[in-house]
Amino acid sequence: MKTDSVEYTTFSGWVDPPGNVQSPLSEDVTCEVAVIGGGLAGMSTALRLAERDRDVVLLEAEFCGHGSASRSAGQVAGAPGGDIQLLSMLYPRRFPGIVRFAENSAHFLERLIERLDIDCDYEATGNVCAAVSRGQMGRVRRVTKLLRKAGADVELGTSAELGIPRGFLGGMRESVGGMMNPGKFSLGIRRAVLTSGARVFERTHVTEVTPNGDHVVIRTPGGEVRAKKVVLATNAFGGELAIAPKRLSVPIWVSEVETEPIDPARLAALRWTSRSGVVTQHNIMENYRLTSRNTIVFGVRRLQRGKNYPLPPRKPDEAVVADLARAFETRFPALADVAAARTWGGWVAITPSWLPVAGQTRDGVYYSVACNGHGLAQAPYVGSLIADLIVDGEQHEDLKTLWAKKPTFPRPLMMSAAGLRTIWTVDRFNDLFNGSRRNARRGSAPVN
Numbered sequence: 001m002k003t004d005s006v007e008y009t010t011f012s013g014w015v016d017p018p019g020n021v022q023s024p025l026s027e028d029v030t031c032e033v034a035v036i037g038g039g040l041a042g043m044s045t046a047l048r049l050a051e052r053d054r055d056v057v058l059l060e061a062e063f064c065g066h067g068s069a070s071r072s073a074g075q076v077a078g079a080p081g082g083d084i085q086l087l088s089m090l091y092p093r094r095f096p097g098i099v100r101f102a103e104n105s106a107h108f109l110e111r112l113i114e115r116l117d118i119d120c121d122y123e124a125t126g127n128v129c130a131a132v133s134r135g136q137m138g139r140v141r142r143v144t145k146l147l148r149k150a151g152a153d154v155e156l157g158t159s160a161e162l163g164i165p166r167g168f169l170g171g172m173r174e175s176v177g178g179m180m181n182p183g184k185f186s187l188g189i190r191r192a193v194l195t196s197g198a199r200v201f202e203r204t205h206v207t208e209v210t211p212n213g214d215h216v217v218i219r220t221p222g223g224e225v226r227a228k229k230v231v232l233a234t235n236a237f238g239g240e241l242a243i244a245p246k247r248l249s250v251p252i253w254v255s256e257v258e259t260e261p262i263d264p265a266r267l268a269a270l271r272w273t274s275r276s277g278v279v280t281q282h283n284i285m286e287n288y289r290l291t292s293r294n295t296i297v298f299g300v301r302r303l304q305r306g307k308n309y310p311l312p313p314r315k316p317d318e319a320v321v322a323d324l325a326r327a328f329e330t331r332f333p334a335l336a337d338v339a340a341a342r343t344w345g346g347w348v349a350i351t352p353s354w355l356p357v358a359g360q361t362r363d364g365v366y367y368s369v370a371c372n373g374h375g376l377a378q379a380p381y382v383g384s385l386i387a388d389l390i391v392d393g394e395q396h397e398d399l400k401t402l403w404a405k406k407p408t409f410p411r412p413l414m415m416s417a418a419g420l421r422t423i424w425t426v427d428r429f430n431d432l433f434n435g436s437r438r439n440a441r442r443g444s445a446p447v448n
């Protein structure tokens with residue numbers, strides 16, 4: 001794969017920034033609820049509150065959708081992220097609730113797209129957790145059993161049975177969910193928020209959140225907001241604000257690459273008939289998906305730890321793009337001559353438990369911050385549930401599943417730069433040892 005003419009972008013490859021960025025806050029205002037952060041979580045919270053006739057202010061440092069909201073791979077997962085075997089072992093009682101939450105998130109998203117009539121190229125294809133080696137196939141079988149037992153809608157099959165390229169041996173399809181253009185989706189929600197009753201201030205960086213008796217004061221360079229309630233929806237950027245719970249999440253940079261447009265006949269030859277998005281079973285996944293513009297978007301494989309707040313704007317590293325391109329050639333040997341056209345990345349928030357978390361700080365500030373790189377459906381769902389909690393005073397069952405009883409979190413394991421490099425090395429060693437390159441050439445393997 002050629003990578004010498006790749007366009008590196010600091011925003012997203014899916015869409016251009018909006019042309020109507022809103023004015024920053026330039027005076028002191030009061031409101032009932034202030035939402036900090038205009039990603040999917042924050043926009044969804046603000047929209048729901050406005051729809052329920054609450055006086056809400058949304059404060060966003062750049063423009064709504066500027067963060068990972070518009071930068072994701074656009075794969076709408078219907079099952080939890082992370083290591084399913086580990087999660088089911090560590091949280092046996094909560095696990096079925098987490099599975100239900102993941103499926104409900106995907107359904108919520110589908111209803112939202114329909115209700116707001118957002119044109120985001122959504123296709124309900126499901127996603128496949130795919131194996132590139134016999135070892136990974138064993139893992140997929142075990143994961144399928146665990147998810148089925150917890151009530152998930154998943155099926156096991158060979159690559160031929162699942163309609164995915166023969167560079168993968170087989171896998172497990174999550175029937176719920178699919179794929180979309182996440183840039184179009186976040187700009188669609190942004191449009192809905194801007195036309196709702198919410199007051200939206202963009203280019204408004206919140207620098208401090210201070211509880212003060214029966215209200216909270218939010219400082220920004222242009223003015224203060226005095227709110228009765230506050231929702232922190234700052235995702236990976238959360239650690240910048242002193243009010244955010246310590247160690248709630250670690251900021252991690254992940255990258256995506258998009259190919260040049262590929263001849264439809266060559267795409268058809270891949271026999272990717274289900275069009276399902278694919279994620280591998282490595283410790284750090286590789287993701288692959290088709291797009292409506294006849295390209296393939298692929299990424300992750302490498303997690304890079306953010307060091308200090310504020311998190312800087314950045315582009316993917318050349319070495320990471322080259323590594324992703326090597327993986328692409330292995331999974332799609334017939335497309336080895338296709339060039340990479342563009343690349344982008346974004347910050348995700350990884351929690352010490354690898355579970356999505358929501359809760360309240362000791363000062364009563366709500367937070368919905370971390371979906372561990374699976375927030376395309378989960379972040380807006382949690383945001384909407386927090387809005388309902390604020391209005392009704394009652395927690396939905398799915399919110400209860402995620403709710404942190406206390407805002408205290410353990411030190412995250414294996415999240416140092418050295419730890420993350422070690423995990424990448426283990427994955428590459430397993431690729432070599434299990435012959436993922438050889439398997440890619442051979443194709444489909446028996447499932448049982």
Ligand SMILES: Cc1cc2nc3c(=O)[nH]c(=O)nc-3n(C[C@H](O)[C@H](O)[C@H](O)COP(=O)(O)OP(=O)(O)OC[C@H]3O[C@@H](n4cnc5c(N)ncnc54)[C@H](O)[C@@H]3O)c2cc1C
Pocket residue numbers: 036037038039040041042059060061062063064065066067068069070071072073074075076077204205206207233234235236237238240241254255256299344345346347348371372373374375376377378379
């Ligand atoms: C490259 C990449 C690929 C991904 N692929 C997938 C995928 O295929 N499927 C999936 O489910 N998930 C995926 N994700 C994860 C998903 O995008 C995120 O989990 C989800 O978008 C996070 O929620 P959010 O949208 O609320 O966060 P963000 O979009 O990051 O929103 C946070 C917002 O808060 C604002 N903000 C932060 N601090 C302040 C402050 N102090 N003042 C004002 N504003 C502030 C930021 O500017 C930002 O706009 C991916 C993420 C990345 C980066």
